Amino acid sequence: MCTRATNKVLHGVLKQLKSQSNVTFARSVYYLNRPNLQPIRTQLATFEGGSVELEMDNSSGIAVLTLSNPRRLNSMTGKMMVDMADCVGELELWKEGKGLIMCGEGGNLCSGGDLTFVRKALHYGEEMAAYQHDTLTRLLNLPLISVALVQGHTLGGGAELSTACDYRVMSPSAKIGFVQIKMGLTTAWGAATRLTRLLGRRKAIDLLCSARILLPSAAFHEGLVDYVIPRICDDELQETKNWLMRNFCNYDTSIMRAIKSLVVNADLSMDMSVALDNERKLFAQTWGGPVQRKALDANIKHK
Numbered sequence: 001m002c003t004r005a006t007n008k009v010l011h012g013v014l015k016q017l018k019s020q021s022n023v024t025f026a027r028s029v030y031y032l033n034r035p036n037l038q039p040i041r042t043q044l045a046t047f048e049g050g051s052v053e054l055e056m057d058n059s060s061g062i063a064v065l066t067l068s069n070p071r072r073l074n075s076m077t078g079k080m081m082v083d084m085a086d087c088v089g090e091l092e093l094w095k096e097g098k099g100l101i102m103c104g105e106g107g108n109l110c111s112g113g114d115l116t117f118v119r120k121a122l123h124y125g126e127e128m129a130a131y132q133h134d135t136l137t138r139l140l141n142l143p144l145i146s147v148a149l150v151q152g153h154t155l156g157g158g159a160e161l162s163t164a165c166d167y168r169v170m171s172p173s174a175k176i177g178f179v180q181i182k183m184g185l186t187t188a189w190g191a192a193t194r195l196t197r198l199l200g201r202r203k204a205i206d207l208l209c210s211a212r213i214l215l216p217s218a219a220f221h222e223g224l225v226d227y228v229i230p231r232i233c234d235d236e237l238q239e240t241k242n243w244l245m246r247n248f249c250n251y252d253t254s255i256m257r258a259i260k261s262l263v264v265n266a267d268l269s270m271d272m273s274v275a276l277d278n279e280r281k282l283f284a285q286t287w288g289g290p291v292q293r294k295a296l297d298a299n300i301k302h303k
């Protein structure tokens with residue numbers, strides 16, 4: 001990975017840190033090399049149907065990204081891909097963000113690419129994939145904690161979407177499966193890369209080549225899913241918010257966002273020395289900073 005560009009980005013971030021009380025996250029190198037996606041964006045927007053909506057709650061710091069094409073199990077059209085990219089753009093500017101939940105309207109996350117759209121877009125495969133790769137990489141790199149709420153039939157591209165979040169929470173009645181091989185496809189939206197990093201080569205090959213449909217217990221056992229919602233729960237979105245808040249949102253937002261950005265930078269296959277250098281410099285900005293002092297003061301009071 002280009003260390004010169006990384007150092008340039010980091011230098012800018014550290015300069016910012018010196019002038020600000022809050023810790024600022026280091027924008028990953030990914031942002032420096034993005035392709036021109038305007039032509040395919042224009043094309044995708046012509047494939048109508050459904051929408052993707054974003055709700056950002058500044059008081060809780062939790063946003064909800066909802067796929068809405070309920071009559072077709074929230075399968076994704078070209079227009080929905082453009083909507084999702086725009087929502088991710090808004091989230092990249094959201095400084096108060098702590099967490100994000102991706103879900104689907106009507107109790108189904110996403111049953112993959114909308115097959116009508118898929119048939120019409122057969123001439124745009126590589127460009128469509130590049131567009132969705134860009135959106136999902138930016139989603140995964142957001143300086144907040146993202147969770148996919150896996151409900152209903154989460155298949156093909158829908159299963160791929162779920163791997164573009166930091167975590168997956170699954171409804172007890174949901175199914176998830178990477179069925180692309182049955183469609184004569186490899187993964188269109190980046191899940192082979194993300195699954196290999198997430199679960200390792202053996203499990204990635206297994207899930208992608210078997211096209212197995214996993215029930216919650218198997219998905220949790222494989223490590224694909226991080227929490228299975230109890231059957232007694234009657235509001236799965238609220239339960240997912242509660243899980244997110246109690247696990248990741250207990251401390252200062254700016255520090256949590258900085259930690260997420262460190263993990264993103266390390267994951268972007270920067271070599272160890274650069275990643276550790278980045279981690280040490282950012283840590284040095286928090287050590288003795290206002291947030292740590294406040295925590296220390298609070299602790300001293302408790303002694």
Ligand SMILES: CCCC(=O)SCCNC(=O)CCNC(=O)[C@H](O)C(C)(C)COP(=O)(O)OP(=O)(O)OC[C@H]1O[C@@H](n2cnc3c(N)ncnc32)[C@H](O)[C@@H]1OP(=O)(O)O
Binds near residue numbers: 073113115116118180
């Ligand atoms: C570009 C990325 C690569 C891909 O993702 S390729 C697409 C991969 N996904 C699939 O192949 C899933 C296709 N859908 C199915 O197999 C079944 O609908 C599924 C999910 C098992 C659910 O089966 P059922 O519970 O029987 O429900 P159903 O079939 O009656 O579906 C209800 C309505 O939703 C529609 N639907 C479901 N998945 C869709 C899709 N991917 N594209 C377009 N329409 C889709 C389905 O046609 C039906 O609508 P309608 O009642 O026929 O008008």
